[in-house]
Amino acid sequence: MSKENMFSTGLNSIDKIIGGIEPGELMIVSGPPCAGKTALCLSAAMNAEKKTLFLTGVKREHLTGRLKMFLLRERWEKIVSGINILAGLQLNFQDPEGIGIEEENEAMPSELEKLIEEFAVREPKEETNDMDPLEMYTRQLPPWLLVVDPVDFVFKYYPRQEDGGALRRDLLQKYVKKIKLLAKKFNAAVIITAGALQNGDQAELSSEVASCAPLAEVICLLDWQDREDLTTRSLEIVKNVKGSSGMASLIMDRKAGMFREYLVQEGGK
Numbered sequence: 075m076s077k078e079n080m081f082s083t084g085l086n087s088i089d090k091i092i093g094g095i096e097p098g099e100l101m102i103v104s105g106p107p108c109a110g111k112t113a114l115c116l117s118a119a120m121n122a123e124k125k126t127l128f129l130t131g132v133k134r135e136h137l138t139g140r141l142k143m144f145l146l147r148e149r150w151e152k153i154v155s156g157i158n159i160l161a162g163l164q165l166n167f168q169d170p171e172g173i174g175i176e177e178e179n180e181a182m183p184s185e186l187e188k189l190i191e192e193f194a195v196r197e198p199k200e201e202t203n204d205m206d207p208l209e210m211y212t213r214q215l216p217p218w219l220l221v222v223d224p225v226d227f228v229f230k231y232y233p234r235q236e237d238g239g240a241l242r243r244d245l246l247q248k249y250v251k252k253i254k255l256l257a258k259k260f261n262a263a264v265i266i267t268a269g270a271l272q273n274g275d276q277a278e279l280s281s282e283v284a285s286c287a288p289l290a291e292v293i294c295l296l297d298w299q300d301r302e303d304l305t306t307r308s309l310e311i312v313k314n315v316k317g318s319s320g321m322a323s324l325i326m327d328r329k330a331g332m333f334r335e336y337l338v339q340e341g342g343k
Contacts, residue, residue, distance in 0.1 A: 080093075080096055081096070081217075082094055082118065083095075083114060083118045083121070087322035087323070088311075091311050096263060098258040098262075098263070099264070100253070100254050100264045100266065100292075101264065101291065101294070102268060102290045102292070104269065104280070104283045104293070105270050105277060105297055109297055110296055110307050112130075112331075113326065113331055113332050114309075115128070115223045115267060116137065116141060116144075117332065119163070122218075124217060125164035125193075125197055126163075126220075127166050127168065127219070127262075128168065128223065129173075129220070129221065130223050130224075130228070131223075137167055138167070140331045144327065144330040164198060166197065172227075173185050173189070174229075187252075190220065191256075191260065194218065195211060214261075218261070220253070220265070221265045222253065222265070223265070223266075224268060224269065225249060226268070226269060229245070242280075243282035246283070246285070247282075247286055247289075250266065250289050268282075270296075277295060277296075277297040279295060279312065287313055292313060292314050293312040294311055295310045296309050297310075299323065305326050307333070308322070309323075309324060
């Protein structure tokens with residue numbers, strides 16, 4: 075895969091370990107509330123340099139506000155540059171209010187598939203408005219980024235973590251499998267976020283997230299390094315098909331709700 079088709083998380087500490095994400099690949103980021111899952115997704119979307127569909131349960135204004143704060147708050151002379159960056163992002167936020175996924179053998183495509191196909195094939199509109207329909211649907215689709223943050227809010231009927239663990243596991247496997255198939259079909263790299271369990275002061279992967287390991291190229295566990303210092307986050311690479319492992323130490327800009335500084339410790343645990 076050529077480097078121009080690789081997607082960065084925008085955080086050198088993580089990219090140095092995982093080597094980026096390719097179209098057709100899936101990265102799962104698991105962590106407790108407020109650990110920084112959305113911040114990591116926003117960093118990847120901001121640095122994708124390609125069109126991005128961001129499915130979220132959070133209001134668009136909240137997410138764009140975080141991006142603006144992050145880009146503009148350091149120095150006044152950066153305001154114009156920051157506005158230009160935001161205007162140039164091919165970033166589309168969607169709040170689907172719960173997406174249902176039908177059985178794999180259903181004749182009709184699911185709501186999720188229709189949403190992803192519409193974005194993959196027809197965006198950006200200024201490039202596809204005058205395109206012949208046959209050319210539009212048969213051309214080589216350019217690589218793009220799909221973010222699902224978090225899976226709990228985006229999918230209908232996804233029970234709470236304390237309810238029906240087996241049902242959650244089966245549903246999540248089904249959703250992730252479907253998204254992986256759509257990613258390959260429409261040439262998208264994918265980042266999904268999901269909740270983590272709390273075991274004392276440490277986060278750990280839930281059984282349903284762990285059950286999706288065969289479908290993911292990269293699985294990360296995001297947590298606070300020190301509960302008394304909420305600016306510091308740790309990210310453990312739980313699975314990486316490229317073979318490398320390690321821990322990334324991330325510093326949260328709490329005013330902007332984005333990651334700023336990063337250090338890396340390479341090697342196994």
